[in-house]
Amino acid sequence: MEISFNRLDRGYKKYKSEYDNAVIDTLESGHYILGSRVKKFEVEFSDYLDIKYCVALNSGLDALILAFRALGIGHGxxxxxxxxxxxxxxxxxxxxxxxxxxxxxxxYYNIDANKIEEKITDKTRAILVVHLFGQAAEMSKIKDISIKHNLFLVEDCAQSHGAISNEFVTGTWGDIGCFSFYPTKNLGAFGDAGAIVTNNEKIFEKIKMMRNYGSRIKYQHEIVGINSRMDEIQAALLSVKLKHYKDLRTEREDIALKFLEGINNSAIELPKIREGLEHVWHLFVVRTNERNHFQNYLQDNGISTQVHYPIPIHLSEAYAYLGHMVGSYPIAEYYSEHMISLPLYEGMAEDEIQYVIDVINQYKET
Ligand SMILES: Cc1ncc(COP(=O)(O)O)c(C=O)c1O
Structure with a gap:
């Protein structure tokens, strides 16, 4: 059996007529940028999270860039x-x-809340929490640290749409929540898209201006902004997906539970779930000693996997200028050498799920 890592086509086909109608309606409307569909999605998404404001943007990266810019964080x-x-x-x-x-x-693969305070200096302005793989970080502790040290708290929720930590949904704990709707995300668009959410009206107004060349009124530019507008077609498609998101979450959770119950091989370390959390299973990440051997074994049996992420950021060429070395962050380095993500996607069939479990249970280390 051949199992791809992801099958976005299956997700599309599930609600095909609704997606098709959303696109056709938008095309026929004659409004393609910053129209009623973007506004509608912003309201729906902020209602879903139970937060006051949402600004729809072009990507998750833009959400992060604009979040720190709006907070006045920069050089030094x-x-x-x-x-x-x-x-x-x-x-x-x-x-x-x-x-x-x-x-x-x-x-749990998230930032270790017990190791944050030792890194705070008089230059620290913010903590960026990333709720990785669909599981929230230890937010009550981190929120307390941010208050104690008077730091901004920003959440990267690109992988955690709807994940809950101690009754609060991710994105609503901090000053700003940043979301990606990249197609493979749990709430994925059909192209690039992102958003910020906040309860702070000033931040909301500022980022709304920033996404549209720094202007509130056409051709009146109050600040130097950028172009980071979500387009109407993506917003219309996201409204459709958000309507079904509860079911999509349940589907991912069911697959993850089957993996957790079915995979039983001492060579494979399953993901742990922190108490008091609702995991949304963006990725199902396991650990194994002989990662390449395991990955090749799965591929030989038709199962595609991915590694998130093979090179920790501090060792990437892009950030060599920061001067970190091998051994600077040994736990992150260890994870990057041992983690591997299994296929888990909307529309994954029962026999495909079982096949992945069976093949993994037959795996033997060298
Ligand atoms: C943790 C995390 N942050 C930010 C992003 C950036 O999102 P985008 O690709 O929409 O710019 C992604 C996704 O790619 C992500 O996984």
Whole structure:
């Protein structure tokens, strides 16, 4: 059996006629940028999260860049960020001229809340939390630290739409929540898209201006902004997906539970779930000692996997200028050498799920 890592076509076909109608209606409307569909999605998404404001943007990266810019974070400032994340989290900081200060991950792959305070200096302005793989970080502790040290709290929720930590949904704990709707995300569009959410009206107004060349009124530019507008077609498609998101979440959770119950091989370490959390299973990440051997074994049996992420950011060529070395963040480095993500997607069939479980249970280390 051949199992791809992802099958976005299956997700599309599930609600095909609704998606098709959303696109055709938008095309027929004659309004393609910053029209009623973007406004509607902003209201729907902020209602879903139970937060006051949402600004629809072009990508998750733009959400991060504009979040720090709106908070006035720039040259000379430091921002705490997990060492185990996707590079976009870090680019959001460095694009504003600020310096990322890495913190090792915990056993749930998120920033270790117990290691944040030792990294705070008089230059620290914010903590960027990333709710990686669909599971929220230890938010009550992190929120307390941000209050105690008077730091902004920004959340990267690109992988955690709807994930809950101690009754609060991710994106609503901090000053700003940043979302990506990249097609492979749990709430994925059909092209690039992102958003910020906030309860702060000033931040909302500022980012709304920033996304549209710094203007509230056409051709009156109050600040130097950028172009980061979500387009009407993506907004219309996202409204359709958001309507079905509860079911899509349940579907991912069911697959993850089948993996958790069915995979039983001492060579494979399954993901752990922190108490009090609702995981949304963006990725199902396991750990194994002989990662390449395991990945090749799965591929030989027709199962495609991915590694999130093979090179920790502090060792990437892009950030060599920060001067970190092998051994600087040993836990993040260890994870990057041992983690591997299994296929888990909308429309994954029962026999496909079972096949992945059976093949993994037959795996033997060298
Ligand atoms: C953790 C994280 N942050 C930020 C992003 C950036 O989102 P986008 O690709 O929409 O710019 C992504 C996704 O790619 C991500 O996984």
């Amino acid at each position: 400032d430091e921002v705490i960020v997990p060492a185990n994340t996707y590079i976009a989290s870090v680019i959001g900081i460095t694009e504003n001229g600020a310096t990322p200060i890495f913190v090792e991950p915990d056993e």
